[in-house]
Amino acid sequence: MINYIELDSGARLVSEKIEHTEVCSIGFWFLNGSVDENSEEKGYAHFIEHILFKGTASRSTSDIAKSFDRIGSNFNAFTEKELTCFYCTFPAKHIKYVIDLLTEIIFKPLFDIKEINKEKNVIISEINEYLELPEENSFDLFIENMWLPHPIGYKITGEVKDIKNIKKKSLYKYYSERYIPGNLVISAAGSIDEVLLVNLLNSSLPSSKSGPDSSDVLSKRTKPEYRYNCEYHKYPSKQIHLHAGAAFPSPAGMKDYYNLLFFSTIMGESMSSRLFQKLREENGYCYTIYSFRSIYNYYSMWNIYANTIPKLLTEFMDKLNIELNNILINSISISEIADARTHLEGGLILSQEDMELRMKRLARHYIFSGRCFDFTESMEMLYSVTREDINQFISSNLINKEFNVLVYGDAGKIKNKDYNIAIKG
DSSP states (O other), X not given: OEEEEEOTTSOEEEEEEOTXXXXXXXXXXXXXXXXXXXXXXXXXXXXXXXXXXXXXXXXXXXXXXXXXXXXXOEEEEEEOSSOEEEEEEEEGGGHHHHHHHHHHHHHSBOOOHHHHHHHHHHHHHHHHHHHTOHHHXXXXXXXXXXXXXXXXXXXXXXXXXXXXXXXXXXXXXXXXXXXXXXXXXXXXXXXOOHHHHHHHHHHHSOOOTTSXXXXXXXXXXXXXXXXXXXXXXXXXXXXXXXXXXXXXXXXXXXXXXXXXXXXXXXXXXXXXXXXXXXXXXXXXXXXXXXXXXXXXXXXXXXXXXXXXXXGGHHHHHHHHHHHHHHHHHSOOOHHHHHHHHHHHHHHHHHHTTOHHHHHHHHHHHHHHHSSOOOHHHHHHHHTTOOHHHHXXXXXXXXBTEEOEEEEEXXXXXXXXXXXXXXXXX
């Protein structure tokens, strides 16, 4: 059973007790990411994710690492465009220990200037590493071309110059205004004594009843202006890295989300997908090709990534256009939908055994729709999607829309018309 509780601090807790495990996973999800930064704050959310590991009044950086390691837990964090998460998966008997540790790290950080300066070097190294990974760097350029100057186009890490310019005072101000219980969703799945969990969180979290809450933070977000862009970025590489994608209003609810999920699964999210089979297996135009979904507050995107060799680029692009337009000529079949359904059903069943995945799923469902869907409800939605639903998604969001495109590599002399991608109704 999934429970929802507003804690004394104003944070919201969503939890699911699982009887057949001795594992628990807890995530602290702040409704803040790189999209909430202004031009003077680029990279702040990601930097804060790092600096919260770097000591409290009673624990050094080394002490924090040892504290998690000694109980055999998996502790990590990540920053996204609209979220920052700190989470731990651990033997359930250590729940008090873990909550005490997490809340101390998150809400009582030192922000020591020496650690801040050291971490600048770490993050600059991280940024430079990504710059040398063509797939990652090209995707950042693709997103920038689509969305800048809106913050959704910022790199999550920030640029090197942004990191060098970070000042402790402004960084701490950003942290203190956003990393508060009122802007926090806590998700927990596994072997949980829910009464104990609530009591531990109520006694450990600071109060933010008198401060800003998530509505204050989220109300400052502005709608990005989608812009079409088609670019060739010359880069000394033996491969061409291609990104193509279209943006559309985000799903209004889980039903719309599942329509997008089915479409993307059929087109490019598995080895049996249309794009993988046609462009790689049947024609040998590429080594890697897949599609994926990105869902944000205002807009979502359906994206394709592929790599190929320069001499095959023109043929590859022609074939990609053909396959995308085949969804109108050779409509998605009942058998493809059935295969996608059992593929997604299998993934859902497997995820039931992973407490960390269950915890993340709870949080993302709650943040997206205001409630969570249990296994039975999720299965019902999986089995409710029809061919008409998927066709409606395609016609509403993709037909007669030119895809944003980035061709990244050394493709010689090409013209824009050589790499336009569109589904023409």
